[in-house]
Amino acid sequence: MRKALVLSLLAVVLGGCASKPAHRDISGVWINQAAIDAAAHGGNLREALLAYGPNLEWDIDAKNATANYTNGFESVEGKLIPEDDGTWQVSFYGSSSTGLSLEGEELIQGETDAEPRQPFVRPRITAASDAPLGASFETALNSAYLGGQWRVTSGMGKGNQVTFLADGQVNGLPNTQNYVLCLAGDCASMSGEHDSLWLQQGEIGAAHIFVRNGPRLEIFQALDSAEPDDMPQFYPGKLEWSLEKL
Template identity: 50%
Template sequence: MRQALPIVLAALLLGGCASHKPEDLNGTWINQKAIDEVVESGRVTQTLNKHGIELEWKLDVANQKASFSNGFEGVDGQLILNEDQWQVSTEGEEPARLTLRGDELKVANRTFGEQTFVRVKSPPAANAPLGGSFEKALYQAYLGGNWKIVEGQGKGASVRFGDTGNVTGLPGPDRFALCLAGDCATMGGSNDSLWLERNQRGAPFILKRDGDKLEIFQAVNSAQPDEMPVLAAGKRQWLLEQD
């Protein structure tokens, strides 16, 4: 297949069978619609679960590689051209169909239907983790800007959540991470959760956003010691308002 691929690609271009060149697929693509709906609804995990948790794709035509992140793990597959249709084949799954429509990448499969992705404007570094571009864009859209502590320790301080996971202005923590999927989402149930840490030591908190207000609660575990934690909102730690 590797030897035949250049011939197939050349035939596709010369025959005018597609309006895009194969290399137009290259790059990192993120689920911008999911981000927009997170911002509009104020809810993170419920919104992302509704979108099937395909958050980011990375495509490399020359090496026939395709990978996607679903919020808690990365999945690798093979990018192939099958009867003029680009597909991604992954072990044990029906191939996903890829189509470029203008500047958008449409990915369709039986499990999640059709989803839309847009190419990131700034390509990530070669060693950047898969899913990092989606996370960065989500942090910018959902938590970006200036916040002020109006209740809680550090009242009056200005807080900024950086798109690389750094936070300034909160007393104590200097790193954060939003829960997107996986065990942390299961433990939080219908709640959004936020991990805060300093010097690699931290704890989960329950997060609630309503417009320009952001509440951060202590996470109370109601499960037994031998059970998976079940986190609920306890005492409110901070109330932030966006400037």
């Protein structure tokens, strides 16, 4: 009788342990593909990012209990804490926290008072291991938003075929080797309602305003209306290039 009771209690304990959801390994990089897909329609870039953001990429290390994210202008470090129901809490320095869970192949960032529910997926191509947080998102965004072949229809180099590479290089645009799309932060504040990007040749670079309308891309000089000691406030100046997607 006593032996049967012990076995019965053991079964209850083991059954309780077995019923606790197991934690899958969520280590690695996750990107906000919904924001990328919205941008890929070829409209205003920052509107698409704001509509499906604000967070763009998570980098999680379950072994070391860290979970860091970027929203395009800052990187935030958090501590990853597994919950009994198979989900996770990410505690940030201070009092704030957010929940993470898996739904199929998506990592879901739970809704909070400050942020909406956001899904993330594994990137098809991950950045180098020493790349900064956000690099995988930027690579995927560059490919989706500006990938493919373009032709200069007006401006210097008219008739040139232009390729914006996913790694931030550009071929065929005169006097330009590299580009960086403005996602958020100071560059967004400086360009106000306009989309902007940075174009660089060697050590020389400058901000530009651009307008994307489906298969058409217009790039303008960025003129500054601010006082000399104030943060720049850019607005579109002379049209430098018009490009059309082939």
